Amino acid sequence: MASQLFTPIQLRDLTLKNRVVISPLCQYSAVDGVASPWHWQHAGSFALSGAGLCILEATAVSPQGRISPQCLGLYSDANEVALTKLISDIRDFSKMPMGIQLDHAGRKAATRPTWELFKGPYIPEAEGGWDVEGPSAEAFTEGWRTPKMLDDAGLTRVRDDFVEATRRADRCGFDMIELHAAHGYLLHEFCSPLTNHRDDRYGGSLQNRLRFPLEVAQAMRDVFPKGKPIGVRITGEDWVEGGLTLDDCVVFAAALKEIGVDYVTPSAGNVAPGMKLPKVVPGYMVHFAEKVKRETGITTMTVGMIYEAKQAEEIVASGKADMVAIGRAIMDNPRWPWHAATALGERIDTPVQYARSSPQHWPAYAAIHGVTLREGEGVMGHATRE
Numbered sequence: 001m002a003s004q005l006f007t008p009i010q011l012r013d014l015t016l017k018n019r020v021v022i023s024p025l026c027q028y029s030a031v032d033g034v035a036s037p038w039h040w041q042h043a044g045s046f047a048l049s050g051a052g053l054c055i056l057e058a059t060a061v062s063p064q065g066r067i068s069p070q071c072l073g074l075y076s077d078a079n080e081v082a083l084t085k086l087i088s089d090i091r092d093f094s095k096m097p098m099g100i101q102l103d104h105a106g107r108k109a110a111t112r113p114t115w116e117l118f119k120g121p122y123i124p125e126a127e128g129g130w131d132v133e134g135p136s137a138e139a140f141t142e143g144w145r146t147p148k149m150l151d152d153a154g155l156t157r158v159r160d161d162f163v164e165a166t167r168r169a170d171r172c173g174f175d176m177i178e179l180h181a182a183h184g185y186l187l188h189e190f191c192s193p194l195t196n197h198r199d200d201r202y203g204g205s206l207q208n209r210l211r212f213p214l215e216v217a218q219a220m221r222d223v224f225p226k227g228k229p230i231g232v233r234i235t236g237e238d239w240v241e242g243g244l245t246l247d248d249c250v251v252f253a254a255a256l257k258e259i260g261v262d263y264v265t266p267s268a269g270n271v272a273p274g275m276k277l278p279k280v281v282p283g284y285m286v287h288f289a290e291k292v293k294r295e296t297g298i299t300t301m302t303v304g305m306i307y308e309a310k311q312a313e314e315i316v317a318s319g320k321a322d323m324v325a326i327g328r329a330i331m332d333n334p335r336w337p338w339h340a341a342t343a344l345g346e347r348i349d350t351p352v353q354y355a356r357s358s359p360q361h362w363p364a365y366a367a368i369h370g371v372t373l374r375e376g377e378g379v380m381g382h383a384t385r386e
Contacts, residue, residue: 003344004317005309005324009052011262011299013227014097014175016052016323018348019316020337021301023325024101024178024233026057026067028113033060033073035082043086047094049330050337050348052323054096055178056083058103058185061165062158065104065186068113069128074102074165080172087173093351099176101233102165102220104158106186107134107147107195133158135189135196135203135212141273155202158186159216166220170228176262177224178231179217181252184271187213188235191252194243194272210252214259221260229262231301236266236288239275246291254296263299265325266292282311289321301325309340343371 006018029038039056046054060066060073073079087098105111110129111121122144123129133154134147150158162179169177181187189195190212196203202212221230234252238244253264266288269275278284285304293300302321306312307329315321330336341348342359350358359365359373366373 003313003341003346005313005344006341006346006348009299009322011176011229011231014229016097018050018052018337018341019323020051020053020312020340021323021325022046022049022051022054022330023303023327024055024057024180025327025331026071026114028068028070028115030070030072033063033066033071033076033079035072035079035086039072039086040089043098044090044093045334046330047090047096047098048351048354049096049334050341050350051096051326051330053099053176055099055101055176055325056174058101058105058180059165061102061104061161064109064130064133065106065158065161066109067103067105067185068111069123070113071105074100074168074172075161080168083168083172083174091173097175098173099178099231100169100172100174101178101180102162102169103180104161104186105132106184106189107132107138107140107144108184109133110145134186135198138195138197140184149198155212159212159219162216163219163223166224170224174228176229176231177220178233178265179220179261180233181213181217182233182235182265182267183269187216188271191235191248192238192244192271194238194240206248206251210255213252214255217256217261218259230260231263231265232256232261233265233267235271236268236285236292238271239269239277240272241274241276243271246288249288250292250295253292253298257296257298261298263301263322264292265289265301265303267303280305282306282308283315286315286320290319293319293321299323303327309343312340313344339369339371342369342373345374 109132132147137149139146282305286302289300289302300321301323303325312324
């Protein structure tokens with residue numbers, strides 16, 4: 001039977017050759033939001049992977065919205081020039097669709113890169129930190145910087161920042177956008193009752209708490225070309241008592257579908273301290289996407305410890321999700337889709353320069369990767385010549 005993981009999927013005018021998506025992976029390697037040589041090797045390597053889509057890391061829509069000083073940005077002309085060049089260079093050797101995740105870190109901004117967290121999570125102003133903002137004037141936890149509560153002017157400014165970054169993303173040549181409304185960042189903070197204690201029309205009921213994220217998504221959809229898709233990473237559960245639930249996630253997904261969002265990726269947690277994680281096993285968040293897809297009909301992508309081809313195949317073939325986002329597994333092995341396709345009895349395009357390492361031309365492939373090749377594969381041909 002043909003693999004379902006390696007069947008195409010249509011998102012507006014964008015056709016993905018398969019359902020494998022490279023998840024946004026923060027690199028903390030930009031300078032003033034500008035992509036560095038590291039991004040060329042990082043994205044360039046993934047562009048040769050054979051995945052259906054690559055989404056670049058959480059990219060700030062304003063300097064204040066950066067997770068760290070080293071985060072990628074799309075708020076200045078210099079940011080835009082660099083990312084335009086990056087996409088143009090990738091297009092010289094790869095037709096893989098490229099997306100970008102747009103984000104504002106809210107009260108979790110001005111923190112250190114992951115490899116410097118031993119120094120403490122947030123950066124003091126003396127070391128280059130900055131004032132942060134959020135739906136309410138409440139710090140993430142003791143010792144963190146207290147955010148300024150966004151007033152009406154601030155909300156307008158942030159929404160306009162997302163709109164301007166959306167326009168820039170289109171000019172850069174990105175094929176799609178994913179809006180980040182999870183992981184404890186600004187739009188998630190508005191959604192969650194743990195972090196949103198406003199008494200205006202943006203706080204209180206679930207409908208009110210979802211209002212600002214929906215306004216942002218709608219404003220982005222209004223200015224992004226109609227043929228290009230927009231997805232949203234949302235929260236399945238906060239994993240903290242009194243926080244967002246999966247039923248809330250379904251309501252949010254349905255509202256996003258109503259305004260023209262093309263898919264959602266339910267993730268979880270990281271909005272407040274005291275998080276009680278479930279047992280972390282392969283695919284431990286797939287049930288979020290499964291319920292959202294079943295109850296709303298919106299296209300879904302799933303995440304969470306997905307690293308084996310047969311596991312990813314089962315998720316798509318059983319209808320639990322329409323796409324799978326691969327993160328750490330593809331950082332570990334940037335050729336993950338090649339090997340997954342072979343394991344599932346499929347063939348995908350590989351660069352001609354690397355053809356000699358494909359199962360069709362390299363006799364050692366089966367032994368190294370522990371797979372059984374189809375008849376006729378693993379036979380030395382002209383492409384194996386050194």
